[in-house]
Amino acid sequence: MGAVRRRLSLVVAIGLTLFTACGVETPAAPPSTPAPPGTATVLTTLPQPSVPRVPPSSAPQPPPPTSQPKTGKVVVLDPGHNGGNASKPGEINKQVPAGRGKRKPCNTTGTATNSGYPEHAFTWDVSQRISQALTAKGIRVVLTRRNDTGVGPCVDERAAIGNDAQADAVVSIHADGSHSEGAHGFHVAYSAPPLNAQQGEPSTKLATALRDGIRAGGFPTSTYLGSNGLAPRADLGGLNLSTRPAALIECGNMRNAAEAAAMSSEEGRQQYAAVIAKAIADYLGG
Numbered sequence: 001m002g003a004v005r006r007r008l009s010l011v012v013a014i015g016l017t018l019f020t021a022c023g024v025e026t027p028a029a030p031p032s033t034p035a036p037p038g039t040a041t042v043l044t045t046l047p048q049p050s051v052p053r054v055p056p057s058s059a060p061q062p063p064p065p066t067s068q069p070k071t072g073k074v075v076v077l078d079p080g081h082n083g084g085n086a087s088k089p090g091e092i093n094k095q096v097p098a099g100r101g102k103r104k105p106c107n108t109t110g111t112a113t114n115s116g117y118p119e120h121a122f123t124w125d126v127s128q129r130i131s132q133a134l135t136a137k138g139i140r141v142v143l144t145r146r147n148d149t150g151v152g153p154c155v156d157e158r159a160a161i162g163n164d165a166q167a168d169a170v171v172s173i174h175a176d177g178s179h180s181e182g183a184h185g186f187h188v189a190y191s192a193p194p195l196n197a198q199q200g201e202p203s204t205k206l207a208t209a210l211r212d213g214i215r216a217g218g219f220p221t222s223t224y225l226g227s228n229g230l231a232p233r234a235d236l237g238g239l240n241l242s243t244r245p246a247a248l249i250e251c252g253n254m255r256n257a258a259e260a261a262a263m264s265s266e267e268g269r270q271q272y273a274a275v276i277a278k279a280i281a282d283y284l285g286g
Helices: 002-022 119-135 155-164 201-216 257-264 266-285
Strands: 074-079 095-099 102-105 140-143 169-176 187-191 230-233 246-253
Touching: 074 119, 074 155, 095 155, 119 140, 119 169, 119 266, 155 169, 169 201, 169 266, 187 201, 201 230, 201 246, 201 266, 246 257, 257 266
Parallel strands: 074 140, 074 169, 169 246, 187 230
Antiparallel strands: 095 102, 187 246
8 A cells, every 4th residue: 555655646746747847937037147159049028228328528519600700790781662561551651750850751662664563572582682692791681671561661760770780881772763765774872961970981982882883793873863873862761860871772773674674583683682792792891
């Protein structure tokens, strides 16, 4: 009987051993030593790599800017009129100070070519192009209006923008609309007689630099206004109220077929902008 019990105990022990070998295993703890070379190890959870932190001092730096360094010069560009002026006659016809004890309408609608291309669109486009050219040279540019769909600002506000910016040059961009036969060419106006020191030699020097630069660019001087491309004026509020060197360019006659074609084309506007921007830069560098 004792022998039978010993045999049963041996069978049970063998059975338990076989059951354990065929059942679900408890995962073993990972080995504390690396596996031999050539042995693949499968992990149920991949460890996250540790990314070393690069000290700020040794981090890659962006390339230096390619734009020109700032010159410290400020130019205020005044694109004549505005695209919304015609829709608000009450606003643009209100009387505002115009200097020399006079009052004039806030602004006007401007002129247009015979085919309907408006002065306000021409002045806005050319001013944008001049601004880009001057900014590329490191010159800070301020415009008196933000778009070509608004109203105004009035002439006294435009002058104040140049004064507040302490501009080294204020240049107002316009185009004329004379119906006189054969009238064509550009002219540059400045306030005269001067009302302050900046309207004296600085403004005449600016006007002359603009005249010389535009003429050197191939544009003819006016045949009907001013003399030799220069026009001293006492009736322009934006110039009268300026305390900075200021001038106004009438780029040509929009009623003249040839000049109207140039002003209406992108190529023509780029040519106007290029010669005016160069003339301004030459003035600032002189």
